Amino acid sequence: MKNVIFSLMLVLGFGLAYTTPAQAGLFSGTKDEACSAVGASSGGKCDQDKLDKSSGSLTTTLNNIINIMSIIVGIAAVIMIIVSGFRYITSAGDSNQISSAKNTFIYAIVGLIVVALAQTIVKFVLSKV
Secondary structure: OHHHHHHHHHHHHHHHHOOOOOOOOOOOOOHHHHHHHOOOEEOOEEOHHHHHHHHOOHHHHHHHHHHHHHHHHHHHHHHHHHHHHHHHHOOOOOHHHHHHHHHHHHHHHHHHHHHHHHHHHHHHHHHHO
């Protein structure tokens, strides 16, 4: 049982550490795609003034803040998952240390779920505004 929990911690820890920016919700397209997304494309050229005006909106600013906060919390959760795995390995059979490591792991996973749900809810509300 101990090996199964440790394996799960390692898989989740390293799997979450290798997500790409596109998977995290960040834009990874070209400048032309960004221009066409905000309607700034005219004859194949991008109007930088229109891009600057559209990127300064409140919705865009809030989306950027949400993405940055989600990345920070995601990194912290991955670190805590790795720390809990390390604590689980070095517990030497002590039941208090094992339960502490398990609790750390569970709280890190719950934190990731809360961040994902919060980001979804906020983006839904911003899309309705």
